[in-house]
Amino acid sequence: MARVIIIGILLGYCAFVIYRKVKNVKAGKFCDCGCSSCEAKCHKKEERKQD
């Protein structure tokens, strides 16, 4: 049972990370967007279109 729960958690988390990564890249955020100093941090797809 423990094995199933752990595998489920791992698979779920990996799926979430990959989903969020793909979503961010589509939105124009290429990295983790954690750096407050990064110019890319707040950029959205809409802003890029304007560029």
Next chain:
Amino acid sequence: MTNVAFIGNPNCGKTTLFNAYTGAKLKVANWPGVTVEKKEGAFRFHNGNFKLVDLPGIYSLTSYTMEEIVSRDYILSDEVDVIVDVIDASALERNLYLALQLIELGKPVVLAFNMMDIVKERGMEIDFHRLPEMLGTPVIPISARKRSGLDILMHTVAHHKENDSNKYFEHHHEEESLHKHDHHKEFAMVYSDEIEDKIDVVSKRLSKKYKEIQNVRWHSIKILERDAEILKKYPIETEDILTKNYETEIINQKYDFIHEVIHECLVNKTEKEVFTDKIDRLLTNRFLGLPIFLMIMAVVFFLTFRIGDALKEVFAGWLDIFSAWSEAVLLALGTGEVLTSLIVEGIIAGVGGILTFLPNIFILFLALAFLEDSGYMARVAYVMDGIMEKVGLSGKAFIPMVLGFGCTVPAVMASRTLENPRDRLKTIFITPFMSCSAKIPIYVLFSGMFFPENPALVAFSMYVIGLVLGIVVALVMDKLDKKSSDDLLLIELPEYKTPSLRTVIIYVWSKIKDYLTKAGTTIFVASIILWGLLNFNVTGLVADSSESFGAQIGAFIVPALKPAGLGYWQIAVALIAGLAAKEVVVSSMSVLYGIEDISSNAGMSEMMVLLAAQGFGALNAFCLMIFSLLYVPCVAAVATIRKETNSTKHTVFSIVFQLFIAWVMATLVYQVGSLFVG
């Protein structure tokens, strides 16, 4: 709701003031051009709601640069109730020029005189009674860094919102005006009779044709200056008035008035040579500037390695305990050997291995934060200007290169400051050669293992190699291109300051947070994928990883890496995995060799034995570091290059070019080194 716009020259403290009021943690740095787009924040003061807008730093209200247009359009809009012009009180002449233009707009303006501590240090005093008499607008002394005078400033803003007309001016001009209107009782800035006559005529025509214009005088002055945007927006008959371009005269007369203001309001000026001037004579010296920069960076890396390594051992000890505990718990839960191996040898070894380098990352960014906030980093671009000019680029191109020591993504984006597209492209191609912080774990691990006597020196050599190679590549591009930059470096050298604790904490925390986020997301998933690749092949679970998918993929590129001393399938796999994020090279080594605490002394010794058994020595390790330094940056950086160049062709070129340079350099070092090492 009162809408307040913070405007001012670059590096005058607008963002520090904005952060102080709103509690925001926007990036501030002691160099110009940190804010490139407007930021908004809310704030409540004495039961009143305020919306604060932090605008990019500008020197004037002309419309030559993107920042000027953004700031000017915003303050001209009806959205703004009060303009707070943040003034660096230690550089009044330059800062008052924008202040005069803002006052001319006719909107409520409050002048916030910041950096009063430097004024005192310079042995100067400012007459805050006389200033409002001459400028007709409130002037409040503040210190954004020390958070003094902030309540008084906002109190003034709240009151001045309704009181937008300048009612009282008292000037003591040496020459009396013969102008029929004698505007000295109406406006702070009054021009020569000739220009005032022209302003009157233009104002009359503008008012007649465009009744909606509120600040007619400002628009008239802009028309006399032949401001393209205003002339296009409000076309009027000007042929009989604009017999010449009055821009230079208007600028000169503004500066004449500024000198008058300074003469009357800036007292007790002792021409004291301040700390900044004394230090700058040394740090920006033509001959000493560059060696001092290299020396400072060497000290930074020495601290990163010496102090960081001591703390790393502690982290590695905790990881050991956690790893052993996890294994025991998982086995007790009956998860089985495969799942336990995935968690302990895959995830914990991969992610944990990276987390143990946190002290090194912390020390590096702490040192960089001190250098940035002290005002030194702006000097580096100035010091490098001469060298950059020789390789056909401006000193401006060095700013992205310096940023590249932190992360390639913002560094590539910072190349936007270069006006010439060719220079921008060249800068984008050379910026990834700078050693980003993600490569630190690679240097710490391999220099620690193979060069235990001088790990900091070996790691520092990577920074120097990256820097020198970037400059050499720029030189070669310049020779091929034959079109040198005409983009001049115009950078303001800020005063040296004691770094603000708050700014340093915000900066370091943002970097640490980024590192932890990366470890918990990208590296976590990469470790699992890598574990899968190393434990399975088409037949299923394998007992020996040399039969795995990973080994097959690695073996495919081993022949290409062999001349560079990197002909090992494990190294090939680690380098491929490093494309996700450079730290993954290290976490891959943990997973590849099944070492749970790779950064500890015991882990390093264990890995060295395994590598040595394969014939991988110090020279191979040095070549691996060089290859990791120079080969394709992480996917995030590649995506940024694609976005910034807006060209797949240039992005592909950048990837191939960097792979080629990395291979050539590593091969060269390995082949030449082999002659000596034997």
